[in-house]
Amino acid sequence: MTERVLTEQKGQDMLLDHYKKMLELRLFELKVQELYRNAMLPGFVHLYIGEEAVGVGVCSNLEPADLVFSTHRGHGHALAKGVPADVVLAELWGKATGSSGGRGGSMHMYAPEYGFMGTNGIVGAPIPLATGAALSAKLRKKGQVVVCFFGEGAVNSGSFHEAVNLGAVWNLPVVYVCENNLYATEMAFQRATKNTSVASRAAAYGTLGVEVDGQDVVAVHEAAQRAIQRAREDGGPTLIECKTYRYVGHHEGDPGTDYRTREEVQEWKQKDPVKLARKRLLDSGAADESKLQAVDQEVEQLIDRAVEFAQKSPEPSANSVTEHVF
Amino acid sequence: MSDPGRVITYVDAGVEALREEMRRDDSIVYIGQGIGPRGGNFRQTRGLWKEFGDHRLRDTGICELGATGVAIGAAMAGTRAIVDEVFLDFALEAITQIIQQAANISYMSNGKIKAPVLIRGAMGAVRNAGAHHSHTFYNWFANTPGLKVVLPSTPYDLKGLFKSSLREPGPVVLVEHKSLYNTKGVVPEEEYLIPLGDARIVREGTDITIIAMSRMVDLATKAAAALAQEGVSAEVIDPRTIVPLDRQKISNSIKKTGRLVVIDESPSSCSFAAELLAIAVEDCFDDLQATPKRICSLPVPNPFSPVLENQMIPSVDRIVSEIHDMMKTVRRKC
Numbered sequence: 001m002t003e004r005v006l007t008e009q010k011g012q013d014m015l016l017d018h019y020k021k022m023l024e025l026r027l028f029e030l031k032v033q034e035l036y037r038n039a040m041l042p043g044f045v046h047l048y049i050g051e052e053a054v055g056v057g058v059c060s061n062l063e064p065a066d067l068v069f070s071t072h073r074g075h076g077h078a079l080a081k082g083v084p085a086d087v088v089l090a091e092l093w094g095k096a097t098g099s100s101g102g103r104g105g106s107m108h109m110y111a112p113e114y115g116f117m118g119t120n121g122i123v124g125a126p127i128p129l130a131t132g133a134a135l136s137a138k139l140r141k142k143g144q145v146v147v148c149f150f151g152e153g154a155v156n157s158g159s160f161h162e163a164v165n166l167g168a169v170w171n172l173p174v175v176y177v178c179e180n181n182l183y184a185t186e187m188a189f190q191r192a193t194k195n196t197s198v199a200s201r202a203a204a205y206g207t208l209g210v211e212v213d214g215q216d217v218v219a220v221h222e223a224a225q226r227a228i229q230r231a232r233e234d235g236g237p238t239l240i241e242c243k244t245y246r247y248v249g250h251h252e253g254d255p256g257t258d259y260r261t262r263e264e265v266q267e268w269k270q271k272d273p274v275k276l277a278r279k280r281l282l283d284s285g286a287a288d289e290s291k292l293q294a295v296d297q298e299v300e301q302l303i304d305r306a307v308e309f310a311q312k313s314p315e316p317s318a319n320s321v322t323e324h325v326f
Numbered sequence: 327m328s329d330p331g332r333v334i335t336y337v338d339a340g341v342e343a344l345r346e347e348m349r350r351d352d353s354i355v356y357i358g359q360g361i362g363p364r365g366g367n368f369r370q371t372r373g374l375w376k377e378f379g380d381h382r383l384r385d386t387g388i389c390e391l392g393a394t395g396v397a398i399g400a401a402m403a404g405t406r407a408i409v410d411e412v413f414l415d416f417a418l419e420a421i422t423q424i425i426q427q428a429a430n431i432s433y434m435s436n437g438k439i440k441a442p443v444l445i446r447g448a449m450g451a452v453r454n455a456g457a458h459h460s461h462t463f464y465n466w467f468a469n470t471p472g473l474k475v476v477l478p479s480t481p482y483d484l485k486g487l488f489k490s491s492l493r494e495p496g497p498v499v500l501v502e503h504k505s506l507y508n509t510k511g512v513v514p515e516e517e518y519l520i521p522l523g524d525a526r527i528v529r530e531g532t533d534i535t536i537i538a539m540s541r542m543v544d545l546a547t548k549a550a551a552a553l554a555q556e557g558v559s560a561e562v563i564d565p566r567t568i569v570p571l572d573r574q575k576i577s578n579s580i581k582k583t584g585r586l587v588v589i590d591e592s593p594s595s596c597s598f599a600a601e602l603l604a605i606a607v608e609d610c611f612d613d614l615q616a617t618p619k620r621i622c623s624l625p626v627p628n629p630f631s632p633v634l635e636n637q638m639i640p641s642v643d644r645i646v647s648e649i650h651d652m653m654k655t656v657r658r659k660c
Contacts, residue, residue, distance in 0.1 A: 067403060101436035110435035117402060118435070122426050128395020129427060133403035135396060139355060139381065140404065162392025170384070324437035325471050326496050 011218075012286035016295070018060060018217045019277040022052040023299045025076040026274050028085055031303050032075065032092060036252045041092050043105045048076030050247040053273035054179050055080035057220025058147055058240075061228045067115050067137075067146045069130035072107045073179075073246070074119030077149055083111040085306035095313035102316040103324070123184075124159030126150065127176065131163040134174035134237075145231045146174045147224075152241075153184025155198050164239065168205040173231040175224065176239045179214065185250045186259040198241040207237050214242030215271040218280075245271075330512055337369055337507040339481035343488035344371065344408075346517065348378055351406060354492065357384040357397045358410030358446075367412050368448060368507050394420035394445065398428045398497075401443035406492065414447030414501055415461045428497040429472035444491050445499045450541055450591055451628055451639055452504035460628035462591045464540075465598040467499045468568040474498045474522060475568040479543040481511035483566055486520030494522070503541045523570035527579070531561035534585040534649060537576065537602055539565060542589040542640060549589075549645035558653055568598055576602065577609040584615030585652055589640050594622035616655045621648055 029047045036045055048055065051073070059068065059080035070077035078088050083099060091098025091109045098104070099111040107121035117133060120126045130148030137144035154160050155178060167174050178198045182189050190196050202209025208230070212223040220242055227238035245268035249256030256265070281287040287295075334342070348354045356371065356378075362385035365372035375383040386393045390411055397409035411417040417424065424445055431441045451460045468475045476491055476498060478484035484502065491498040528543060529550050538546035543564045550560040561579050565571060580586045586606045590599040599620040606618045624638045 069399075099436075100434060100438075103436050104434045108430070108434040110431075110439055112435070112439050117439070118431075120427075122422060125395065125422065125427055128392050128423060129399035129402065131392070132396035132399020132401070132407070134399075135355070135384075136400040136403035136405035139353070139400075146403075158391050159395065162389040163395060166386065166389070166392050166396055324433050324435075326432060326474070 012281075012284065014060070014221070015218065015277060015281055016287055018056050018221065019274070019281060020295050020299060021056045021060070021080060022217060022274045022277060023296065024085065024302060025052040025055065025079050027299055027303045028079060028089070028306070029075060031307060032089070033248070033252060035307075042094055045092065045106045045252045046073040046250065047246070047248045047252060048073055050268065050272070051179055051181060051214065051244045052076060053217040053220050054177065054214045054242045054244055055149070057217045058175075058177055058224040060221055061225045062115070062145070062147065064115055065142070065144055067117050067130070067133050067144065069117045069126040069133070069146065069148045070119045071126065071149055071151060072119060072121055072123065073151070074109070074149070075106065078109060078111065078116050078119065081116045082114045083116050085302060086309040087111065089306045090310040090313050093310045093313070094315070095310055096316040097309070097313040124150065124154040124157035127154065127159050128163040131167040131172060131174055134167060134172035135170065137173050138170070143232055144173065145228050147177060147228075148174060149177050149179060151184060152178055152180040152182070152189050152198055153187070154178075155201065156193055164205050164207070164237070167237045168207040171234065171236040173234070174237045175227045175231055176237060177224070178239065178241045179244050180241055181244050181246045183246075183250070183260065188259065199239060202239040207239065209239040209241065211241045211243065214244030215273045215276060217273055217277055331514055332512065333510050334481055334513050335507065336481045336484055336502070336509050336511070339485040339511075339513050340370055340488055340502070341372055341374065342513070343485045343492070344374060345377065347489055347492040348374070348382065351492070353404070354406045354408065355382050355384060355400060356408045356410065357386060357393050359386050359388055359393070359412060361385060361410050366410070368504065370410070370507070390416045390419035391423065395423040395427070397443050398423055398441050401428075401441040401497075402431060402439050406442045408444045408446060408492075411445065411447035413459050413504075414449040414463070415459055417445065417447050424467070424473070424497070424499070425470050429470045432496055433472060440495045441497050442495055443497045445497065446502070447499075448502040448504040448507070450503045450505060451635055454630055454632050454635055455628070456630045457627035462623070464499070464501045464568065465592055465596075468598060472496065473569060476500045476522065476566070477540045477568060478502065478566065479506065479540050479564050481509070481513050483520060483526065483564075485513055486518050487522065487566060490519045490522055501540070505541055520566070522567045523572050524567075525563055525565045525572035525575040527575070528562040528564050529560070531559040531583065533559045533583055534561070534587060534652065535579040535583045536560050536562045536587050536589060536645075537565065538562065538589040539568070539598070540591065542591055545640060545642050545645060546589050548642045549649065552642065552646050553649060558649065560649070573605060573609070576605060580606050580610040581613040584613050586614075586618040587645070587649060587652060588618075588620050589645060590620065590622045591639060592622060593625040594620045595625060597622060616652045619648060619652060621645055
């Protein structure tokens with residue numbers, strides 16, 4: 001199916017767009033890692049490196065008015081939904097120009113003007129929130145669709161169970177996207193649950209579950225396309241399980257090697273979503289090396305500009321600390 | 327004799343507020359367990375499902391965490407939502423959504439996302455329901471920046487405050503009292519609103535200020551009437567909303583009388599009663615004639631035995647007796 005898509009110009013253009021966006025997510029997070037290691041950024045960061053195909057594959061199907069709810073590992077989701085890199089990075093820097101004016105940071109950044117309803121510091125919490133936003137969309141009859149990202153670490157929580165159940169019984173326009181990266185902090189999924197198929201859990205709620213290769217952006221895009229269309233046509237929720245992997249530790253500072261082998265990490269890096277898309281573009285003749293180098297350069301410049309913007313941005317005024325509580 | 331006006335119950339005053347607001351604002355959706363055809367465990371949504379249907383009266387199974395999160399999410403996306411926890415005790419199942427998401431969202435988003443959600447629950451002791459169905463922890467919410475907390479004590483106040491709460495830009499925790507649901511009071515037929523942050527002087531007096539909330543207002547009023555027989559003039563104040571708090575009216579009264587006693591169904595330690603005593607010290611220290619006092623429930627889980635529960639909760643006799651003691655002391659200024 002993937003190769004058929006690429007034979008058409010539209011498919012080729014789309015893959016090039018996916019590649020460019022995934023590269024933006026990758027280079028952004030590598031930059032954040034570097035800044036964080038140099039003690040430039042306050043707080044904590046959870047990086048999305050290795051999982052780019054999920055955010056980009058899903059969000060490339062969304063309209064600006066559609067809504068995305070994200071997780072503690074959510075910089076990639078924000079960028080994929082269209083939030084500019086400058087305001088995401090400025091927020092990570094705690095600057096006044098950040099998406100939350102420096103009140104949120106990595107795990108609490110909101111950009112409703114781009115349909116981005118926030119990263120979240122509480123695992124599982126966005127699932128009921130996204131379900132509620134989908135209820136709102138259904139009541140308002142605007143054809144809006146809501147996407148909720150979460151990790152496999154969230155699916156053993158009560159939030160997941162109660163929310164997906166309500167989403168299904170009320171037939172809400174929501175797509176539940178599970179990024180199964182196999183580890184919830186250090187906890188391997190097969191040690192946390194007897195049923196390691198997240199997609200199979202959809203049956204428990206009488207709704208549709210699908211499993212997809214989360215390193216293949218085209219496969220993710222197509223699965224999400226069907227789910228989003230189904231939601232838009234009042235067909236109800238879909239639970240998409242994307243099999244993916246984070247190359248880095250749970251948070252920056254966690255080496256991520258106490259609970260998984262270096263071999264396993266290397267094995268997953270062989271299926272790198274960015275490299276895979278690049279190779280596919282070259283192999284199919286959709287783009288040549290010089291064209292891709294130009295794209296790479298464009299993205300590098302975008303990240304450089306974001307750093308410059310964020311670094312030069314002002315701090316929030318200390319006296320504004322009590323604003324926006326209510 | 328002039329007609330004092332129409333008399334209805336506390337629970338019906340709430341239903342009336344809801345009906346008027348749901349007619350006025352067609353974005354309002356009501357979510358909770360048993361609030362549809364059944365009309366609510368306490369009859370607190372009686373008749374609404376018939377008028378507004380399944381679309382706007384969203385009956386759920388027993389899933390407070392999911393239902394509360396859904397209500398907050400709907401509110402974030404532009405739909406005014408009400409979630410009914412029924413018993414305030416059950417809000418504990420959903421506390422993470424209320425505190426971490428609803429209360430924080432305006433601040434975390436730099437004011438870009440508001441969550442106009444009303445979290446409704448009935449607190450307090452009634453008919454010896456025991457420890458799991460009698461909690462009064464309204465003060466926990468008041469300790470969380472971002473939440474408004476409303477505690478109506480009469481049918482009139484419930485209706486006016488409920489309606490105002492449904493026009494607030496952000497989350498409001500509306501705490502009713504289970505044993506007030508069947509109490510009656512005058513509620514005008516014509517529409518009215520009561521602004522949040524406006525305390526009510528229930529009874530004017532000059533010798534002592536009694537501040538009481540929710541069901542304790544009734545006890546305070548009875549105690550004040552008994553004290554009046556003995557020549558003690560007690561002023562009774564019902565703050566009506568804990569956040570925002572009408573600090574001015576409270577301080578003015580304490581300065582006037584020089585004495586403060588707080589009647590609270592919650593235990594005293596780290597309570598709203600403690601906050602009121604702190605206000606007395608911060609705002610009225612030089613005017614105090616006696617050490618301010620709290621009359622609160624004893625710090626035990628609600629016991630089942632009527633004898634034990636009555637011992638736990640403040641009573642009119644206890645209030646009168648404690649105030650007798652307070653009236654004996656006059657603080658000398660040094």
